[in-house]
Amino acid sequence: MAIRSFCLALTLLVAAPALAQDVKGVILDEPSQLGDFQLTDHRGEPFTLEDLVGQWSLVFLGFTHCPDVCPFTLANLEAVRSQLSMLVPPERLPQIVFLAVDPARDRPVLADYVAHFDLSFIGITGEPGEIARLAHGLDAYYRLEKKSDDDDAYDVVHSAAVAVVNPAGAVKAKITPPFHPQGTANYLHLLLRGMEGIN
Template sequence: MMRMFLGLLFICLSFGVSAQDVKGVVLDEPVPVAKFSLVAQDGTPFTQEELKGHWTLLFLGFTNCPDVCPFTLANLEAVRTELSQLITPDNLPEVVFLAVDPDRDQDVLGDYVKHFGISFTGITGERTEIDRLVESIDGFYRLEKSDPEADAYDVTHSAAVTVINPDGEITAKISPPFHPVTTATHLFRHMRGLETLN
């Protein structure tokens, strides 16, 4: 139901045909992130309240991801570096990585996120709470476990980054490849209300 609701609100966007263009979706009206209760990499509680008071770039994945997650997190740090040329450090969006495979992610999450950005926050927790947040951002993931006891398995998941405003509301999603300069420019304009990424 939520997926269909958000789907109706989203407007597709695309800037030409260049590989460096920003692609994604934007909402007609911001939608609040649903209530959830997870834990940050340092063991402190992390709820929807932690998404308020600043812009946030929220991405979901898992620490054993071989390509999409490292690529995206590295690019988000590059985007923040480019944004730092346009706005003051205290206005830079925070990057939050939602780890959806807590059995393997929990113990290594702190080191994992710090590898990509010293200020990045990793969050995970109980499956029901992870699912609540994933549904709220209209994301998806699936543990590819043929054997419930297996230690080695893959996780299929969405690759878009959710843009959340200082009121804790979803305003847009952006999709790979996240070219740093172009993405930073459009995020800057989106944050300033100069354009809505469409």
């Protein structure tokens, strides 16, 4: 058993940098500090910059009625987190934060939505101005394409990237699709360890 574990560890050590290179990511030389924002999480509790401080976070922006991109991104992030849990101790695992930018449709279902992917996921939303404030800090973009008051099936154009926020509450990197779980986990593992020459 010990030999098997050693071989697995050795394999990960050798293969991880190579796999991580498959990930499309941009690491910021100077992390971009997020400003204050006042949002609410899926449990109805306030969620502010303080909730991003003290741990790594992966923040993805989307909307709950997105049938295609958002579910697969969140499912992949759950798989990334699962893979990463084999590489880092629990206290260093990043929290997954879903910034729901369509509050009228998102707020009523946000708790069920994030729990659908993983109970540890955090969904946040709030007033449009506060959503825009955080999105701006993340260098993300979104636009609700509601054509009329009775249009209830509108699309939301939004950034595809996931922001990697460091424990100081600053954006350290952005990763873009595909979010291949193993490669992305290796990429994040190296990033969390400060090995930034991975692009």
